[in-house]
Amino acid sequence: MNRENRDLAGGDGVNSVDMLQLGPELEDAEIRRELAVDFHEKSTPSPATMAVDIEAAVGGKREEMEWEKSGGRKLLLRRWVAVGLRSGERREGEGAFGLLWIRAWALRLDSGSGSWVLNMGFLFEGFEQWGCKNGVFTATRSEAMGMEFPLGEELEGMRLQRSLEVWKMGVVNYLDALKLQEKLVSDRKSGKILDTLLSLQHPPTFTLGKRRTYHNLLVPEADLQTLGAELHYTQRGGDITFHGPHQAILYPIISLRDIGLGARKYVENLELVMIELASLYSVQACAGRTCETGVWVGDRKIGAIGVRISSSITSHGLAFNIDPDLNYFKHIVPCGIADKGVTSLRRETNKLLPAEEVIQEQLISGFARLFGYSSIVYKENVSILSENEEIK
Amino acid sequence: MASRLWASRAASHLRISAFHRGFSSVVKDLKYFDSHEWVKVDGKSATVGITDHAQDHLGDVVYVELPEVGAPVTHGSSFGAVESVKATSDINSPVSGKVVEVNEKLNSSPGLVNASPYENGWIIKVEMSNEGELNNLMDSDKYSKFCEEEDAKH
Numbered sequence: 001m002n003r004e005n006r007d008l009a010g011g012d013g014v015n016s017v018d019m020l021q022l023g024p025e026l027e028d029a030e031i032r033r034e035l036a037v038d039f040h041e042k043s044t045p046s047p048a049t050m051a052v053d054i055e056a057a058v059g060g061k062r063e064e065m066e067w068e069k070s071g072g073r074k075l076l077l078r079r080w081v082a083v084g085l086r087s088g089e090r091r092e093g094e095g096a097f098g099l100l101w102i103r104a105w106a107l108r109l110d111s112g113s114g115s116w117v118l119n120m121g122f123l124f125e126g127f128e129q130w131g132c133k134n135g136v137f138t139a140t141r142s143e144a145m146g147m148e149f150p151l152g153e154e155l156e157g158m159r160l161q162r163s164l165e166v167w168k169m170g171v172v173n174y175l176d177a178l179k180l181q182e183k184l185v186s187d188r189k190s191g192k193i194l195d196t197l198l199s200l201q202h203p204p205t206f207t208l209g210k211r212r213t214y215h216n217l218l219v220p221e222a223d224l225q226t227l228g229a230e231l232h233y234t235q236r237g238g239d240i241t242f243h244g245p246h247q248a249i250l251y252p253i254i255s256l257r258d259i260g261l262g263a264r265k266y267v268e269n270l271e272l273v274m275i276e277l278a279s280l281y282s283v284q285a286c287a288g289r290t291c292e293t294g295v296w297v298g299d300r301k302i303g304a305i306g307v308r309i310s311s312s313i314t315s316h317g318l319a320f321n322i323d324p325d326l327n328y329f330k331h332i333v334p335c336g337i338a339d340k341g342v343t344s345l346r347r348e349t350n351k352l353l354p355a356e357e358v359i360q361e362q363l364i365s366g367f368a369r370l371f372g373y374s375s376i377v378y379k380e381n382v383s384i385l386s387e388n389e390e391i392k
Numbered sequence: 393m394a395s396r397l398w399a400s401r402a403a404s405h406l407r408i409s410a411f412h413r414g415f416s417s418v419v420k421d422l423k424y425f426d427s428h429e430w431v432k433v434d435g436k437s438a439t440v441g442i443t444d445h446a447q448d449h450l451g452d453v454v455y456v457e458l459p460e461v462g463a464p465v466t467h468g469s470s471f472g473a474v475e476s477v478k479a480t481s482d483i484n485s486p487v488s489g490k491v492v493e494v495n496e497k498l499n500s501s502p503g504l505v506n507a508s509p510y511e512n513g514w515i516i517k518v519e520m521s522n523e524g525e526l527n528n529l530m531d532s533d534k535y536s537k538f539c540e541e542e543d544a545k546h
Contacts, residue, residue, distance in 0.1 A: 209475075209478075209480070210455070210457060210473065210475060210480045211455050211475065235473075235480060236478075236479075236480060237475045237476070237477070237478040237479040237480040238478035257542070260542050260543060261449075262446075262448070262449020262450060262451075263449060263450045263451060263476055263477060263479040263481050264449060264450060264451035264476065264477050264479075265449070266479070267451075267477045267478060267479055293477050293478040294478070305478045306478050306479075307478060307479040307480070308479070308480050308481075309479055309480065309481040309482065310470065310481075310482045311427060311470075311482060311484065312427070
């Protein structure tokens with residue numbers, strides 16, 4: 001047993017005697033396998049049983065695992081097979097489970113949003129007992145939600161799966177979207193739902209952030225009605241901004257703590273999402289310099305960010321100008337930054353733009369990719385009313 | 393090398409001893425909350441602020457929303473917020489009680505939170521109603537480990 005294995009001995013809730021028998025050290029190359037996970041319900045009458053086909057990309061091996069949901073949201077893993085860790089080799093239920101393998105193969109099942117989602121991840125949070133005896137690894141946890149995190153660069157190719165639930169919502173009134181986000185934040189905090197992303201647009205709306213920078217509104221509030229716009233003030237960061245049709249909005253409701261991101265890194269990633277989208281249309285955009293968060297083409301702003309983080313759960317998000325009516329921006333000092341203009345994708349690109357839905361989907365998949373989600377689940381039957389009965 | 397990092401991360405997540413790498417600074421005799429706030433206890437009075445780890449992950453603070461003097465605070469609940477990089481982040485109180493003083497300097501110099509998170513960047517002073525809550529907090533060593541685990545996530 002080498003030094004590292006000895007360091008890992010002990011710990012709460014671990015059957016330490018078995019765990020000390022760590023598996024052989026694996027070379028990096030042997031870990032580099034891309035794993036794709038399919039899942040399907042094996043027997044319809046019993047949704048509690050699911051079979052998973054795990055396909056190692058190299059060698060095309062398929063292995064089956066079964067586990068059962070027993071009572072409430074408990075997940076009991078009966079046995080699992082380590083696949084693809086060495087080319088052509090298969091290990092089943094051996095007494096010597098390396099921590100490495102457990103990390104790769106511990107599974108959990110989430111039914112938080114009414115759809116079966118398979119996630120692979122690190123399971124040690126919330127585990128009540130686990131151990132390895134007679135070649136069978138079992139783990140029980142009392143909550144379906146667990147901690148998961150993407151592996152670092154040195155383990156490229158071996159990805160743990162995190163799922164993102166996306167709501168495509170069309171044009172949504174600002175206040176309705178706000179109330180929905182509040183509910184989703186609360187649900188995310190309590191673990192009722194997974195990381196969720198709202199993709200939508202707003203009718204003409206001006207919004208203020210927490211600092212209530214009314215001085216950046218250049219027309220009297222009363223005039224806004226004649227313009228056909230609403231004004232709302234919010235708890236998000238950032239200054240005054242405008243939202244309107246043909247501006248793509250993403251509101252991620254995700255747990256920053258689960259992915260180990262702070263506010264700064266989160267916002268940088270949101271900027272990157274928009275920068276990448278712009279580049280799809282050969283528009284060179286870049287992040288603002290200090291104090292000028294957002295995405296710029298030259299000194300014209302094409303994307304805005306305003307975020308709220310509450311107990312590490314995010315709400316609000318980003319707004320990307322596909323082709324909104326830029327005249328509305330004349331009535332504000334956008335984001336409080338005078339003598340800088342606003343622009344849109346339409347203005348900056350000489351490429352033919354596809355339907356907006358396409359662009360919004362590119363934004364969604366860019367977000368999922370940048371934040372390390374490996375699967376996107378589109379929520380069915382999205383309706384503000386069904387989610388917020390109490391609004392109307 | 394890679395497998396060593398593996399082991400370190402795995403160990404972090406098992407919450408057992410791992411290779412230590414100290415990044416953010418931690419002050420010895422303070423108590424810490426898992427949402428990255430610190431408490432300095434002086435009798436029944438508690439001074440609260442956010443940690444170096446927190447300010448580093450937030451970016452430059454441009455605005456601090458302070459509660460009113462006299463407002464109640466509850467252990468684990470938000471009492472204010474900081475804004476940085478267009479993100480407002482709630483600050484949670486590690487203790488319950490009543491706000492007896494707020495750091496007015498933060499209105500004109502919110503950057504104090506970044507520059508001096510444990511001293512001049514203090515945020516509120518609380519008269520504690522339940523000193524027992526302090527037992528739920530982490531000491532500096534536990535908090536250091538906690539930060540390592542969080543940072544190992546990505």
